[in-house]
Amino acid sequence: MDSTAEILLERFSGDADTDRTAARDRFRDAGLPTPKQEAWKFTNLRPLTQFLDARTEPANDSTPAIPDTLVDGAHRVVIIDGRIDGDLSDAGIDGLSLDQGGTLQADMGGRRAVRDLSIAMADDGLRITLDANAAPSQALELVFIGTGSRSGGHHFTLEIALGSNSALTVVEHHLGSNAYAATLATDVRLADGARLRHVKLQDESIEAFHLSDCAVEIGRDASHERFVLSVGSRLARDEVHVALNGQGSSVRLLGAYAGRGQQHLDHTTHIDHAVPNTSSHEVYKGVLDDRSRGVFQGGIRVMKDAQKTAGHQLNKALLLSRQAEIDSKPALEIYADDVVCSHGATAGEIDEDALFYLRARGIDAQAAKSLLVQAFLDEVFDDIADEGLRERLKDRVHGALQVEGAAHG
Amino acid sequence: MLKIENLHVEVDGKEIIRGLDLEVPKGEVHAIMGPNGAGKSTLSYTLAGRDGYTVTDGKVTFQGRDLLDREPEERAADGLFLGFQYPVEIPGVATLTFLKTAVNAVRRQRGEEEYDAMQFMKLVRGKAKDLNISDEMLKRPVNVGFSGGEKKRNEILQMAVLDPAFCLLDETDSGLDIDALKVVADGVNALRGPERGMLIITHYQRLLDHIIPDRVHILAEGRIVESGDKNLALELEKKGYASFGTDRAA
Numbered sequence: 280m281d282s283t284a285e286i287l288l289e290r291f292s293g294d295a296d297t298d299r300t301a302a303r304d305r306f307r308d309a310g311l312p313t314p315k316q317e318a319w320k321f322t323n324l325r326p327l328t329q330f331l332d333a334r335t336e337p338a339n340d341s342t343p344a345i346p347d348t349l350v351d352g353a354h355r356v357v358i359i360d361g362r363i364d365g366d367l368s369d370a371g372i373d374g375l376s377l378d379q380g381g382t383l384q385a386d387m388g389g390r391r392a393v394r395d396l397s398i399a400m401a402d403d404g405l406r407i408t409l410d411a412n413a414a415p416s417q418a419l420e421l422v423f424i425g426t427g428s429r430s431g432g433h434h435f436t437l438e439i440a441l442g443s444n445s446a447l448t449v450v451e452h453h454l455g456s457n458a459y460a461a462t463l464a465t466d467v468r469l470a471d472g473a474r475l476r477h478v479k480l481q482d483e484s485i486e487a488f489h490l491s492d493c494a495v496e497i498g499r500d501a502s503h504e505r506f507v508l509s510v511g512s513r514l515a516r517d518e519v520h521v522a523l524n525g526q527g528s529s530v531r532l533l534g535a536y537a538g539r540g541q542q543h544l545d546h547t548t549h550i551d552h553a554v555p556n557t558s559s560h561e562v563y564k565g566v567l568d569d570r571s572r573g574v575f576q577g578g579i580r581v582m583k584d585a586q587k588t589a590g591h592q593l594n595k596a597l598l599l600s601r602q603a604e605i606d607s608k609p610a611l612e613i614y615a616d617d618v619v620c621s622h623g624a625t626a627g628e629i630d631e632d633a634l635f636y637l638r639a640r641g642i643d644a645q646a647a648k649s650l651l652v653q654a655f656l657d658e659v660f661d662d663i664a665d666e667g668l669r670e671r672l673k674d675r676v677h678g679a680l681q682v683e684g685a686a687h688g
Numbered sequence: 689m690l691k692i693e694n695l696h697v698e699v700d701g702k703e704i705i706r707g708l709d710l711e712v713p714k715g716e717v718h719a720i721m722g723p724n725g726a727g728k729s730t731l732s733y734t735l736a737g738r739d740g741y742t743v744t745d746g747k748v749t750f751q752g753r754d755l756l757d758r759e760p761e762e763r764a765a766d767g768l769f770l771g772f773q774y775p776v777e778i779p780g781v782a783t784l785t786f787l788k789t790a791v792n793a794v795r796r797q798r799g800e801e802e803y804d805a806m807q808f809m810k811l812v813r814g815k816a817k818d819l820n821i822s823d824e825m826l827k828r829p830v831n832v833g834f835s836g837g838e839k840k841r842n843e844i845l846q847m848a849v850l851d852p853a854f855c856l857l858d859e860t861d862s863g864l865d866i867d868a869l870k871v872v873a874d875g876v877n878a879l880r881g882p883e884r885g886m887l888i889i890t891h892y893q894r895l896l897d898h899i900i901p902d903r904v905h906i907l908a909e910g911r912i913v914e915s916g917d918k919n920l921a922l923e924l925e926k927k928g929y930a931s932f933g934t935d936r937a938a
């Protein structure tokens with residue numbers, strides 16, 4: 280038993296919930312993952328330990344500023360340091376029910392450390408259920424704010440269940456200030472014909488840890504579109520496991536990230552094509568500057584019966600400094616024969632010819648660089664249907680890179 | 689306006705420009721001709737300030753001021769324009785965005801007010817029309833999927849929009865069909881004026897039928913080996929480079 284597990288035990292001894300107990304036991308037995316484990320080869324959670332210890336003094340005490348919604352007219356739930364703030368939340372959407380608390384099923388098969396940790400230590404949770412056939416025009420926005428005023432980290436569980444033929448847009452906005460650890464475990468279940476658009480902006484404090492594990496089950500003819508933009512955190516891992524369980528189901532996973540300083544940004548995805556006629560499309564693009572490090576692990580598994588599967592995966596990184604690094608590990612396991620699968624991974628530097636061309640037209644080196652970086656990233660944003668949201672996210676990533684540029688001089 | 693004295697340039701440790709002297713006074717159009725590999729593009733990149741082109745000796749003054757210590761973007765703002773022999777494709781950056789960013793960057797550096805969207809569109813539409821460049825092309829990413837000739841016309845469009853004091857055109861005529869050659873030549877001639885200098889690099893006399901040069905220079909093995917009036921180009925066409933001392937010691 281390692282020290283983190285001990286801390287956990289102390290915090291939750293006497294908890295009766297069986298799923299939580301199961302998660303706690305699993306976590307206690309295994310402890311925090313180490314780079315010795317294949318799934319954590321590139322991401323070391325050791326520095327996280329102190330932030331999970333509830334006995335340490337909180338770093339500071341601040342009142343959070345609540346940001347504007349990313350989607351115009353979105354209803355929202357505000358979660359501060361892992362707890363829903365009812366006064367700041369307004370989520371009256373027709374056909375949608377929100378239940379506070381609840382927990383998730385811990386055992387998803389295989390070891391899922393972040394999931395176990397979140398479930399075991401959850402401060403609060405939210406269950407979102409949408410009626411069959413409902414398709415509210417407003418988006419639901421979940422604003423997670425970390426203030427660094429509570430030690431022990433903030434842990435939350437989220438469940439999103441869409442009834443058959445319903446459609447919903449859920450936006451997650453993670454932000455904060457000071458140092459803290461935030462974990463999130465999410466279950467998404469899409470009934471037949473349901474459509475979920477899920478957009479996540481990870482813009483945590485640059486001193487924070489952000490760990491999330493999302494499990495998605497997609498039913499017949501249902502579709503899921505997920506977009507994640509990661510710009511915050513000193514260390515972040517965004518892990519998604521998708522099970523295409525119904526015929527005709529599809530998933531699109533898109534990601535963009537911008538790392539600078541010493542940031543470590545990990546995107547880990549796994550897609551299971553379990554039945555015939557399913558498709559997955561995956562594009563992750565990252566820009567890494569300074570000594571930042573990116574990790575992309577993309578697993579696609581096509582089961583024996585899953586004929587007529589289409590699976591495409593692309594991972595591209597643009598390295599702006601010699602010290603920046605990307606570790607990319609695609610893993611395709613294909614057991615069916617009638618499939619079309621492809622994957623590609625590239626890492627490159629800024630195109631010097633293009634840079635000079637722009638400068639020769641009067642555009643200074645910094646602006647030219649950022650134009651090229653934008654051009655590199657923009658394609659991933661095209662999928663975001665809501666224009667306001669798309670532009671806000673683009674501004675955010677370009678802003679992050681520009682501030683960085685200015686610091687370079 | 690542009691004065692090059694005893695210029696020596698190395699690329700990857702190899703000396704390419706080897707003691708080049710050239711002066712283009714304002715209001716004049718000069719042409720440079722020379723065999724493949726003579727160093728013409730090396731000269732243009734050096735003047736535009738590209739990394740990797742190391743000046744080991746010599747001096748270049750542009751409008752009375754030392755050019756070589758200026759950044760590429762400053763040279764552009766000073767009014768030096770290089771039309772590339774091989775224009776670069778930039779996926780993801782729309783031509784219009786590129787043009788607007790460039791023109792406003794130059795205006796800002798010159799202390800002029802930036803164009804707003806309306807003023808800019810009016811300017812570009814007019815110039816694009818003269819050069820047979822469609823709106824659809826302007827929306828495409830810079831040079832991506834452009835034919836060779838379209839790329840060259842796009843260079844002239846950039847030149848027209850940026851309104852430079854000095855135009856340095858590196859084989860802008862290569863790859864143009866006869867009609868496009870006329871269009872480009874008209875574009876260049878439209879910019880000819882008493883305040884502007886031009887240096888035109890070409891392999892072909894036919895461009896000089898449209899753009900009559902004040903002087904013609906032959907560049908071989910990294911230096912100017914012969915200079916004359918427009919008739920030098922005609923003479924060259926007949927005799928080839930061999931008779932112009934290109935076999936001088938390497």
Ligand SMILES: Nc1ncnc2c1ncn2[C@@H]1O[C@H](COP(=O)(O)OP(=O)(O)OP(=O)(O)O)[C@@H](O)[C@H]1O
Pocket residue numbers: 699700702704722723724725726727728729730731773
């Ligand atoms: N990076 C490099 N390393 C070594 N030699 C180089 C490099 N770049 C160019 N050169 C050489 O410099 C010489 C001059 O090249 P440059 O492109 O200036 O010729 P040019 O006169 O423009 O020819 P062209 O008429 O074919 O366009 C050539 O011999 C070329 O091979």
Ligand SMILES: [Mg+2]
Pocket residue numbers: 728729730773858859
């Ligand atoms: Mg050349």
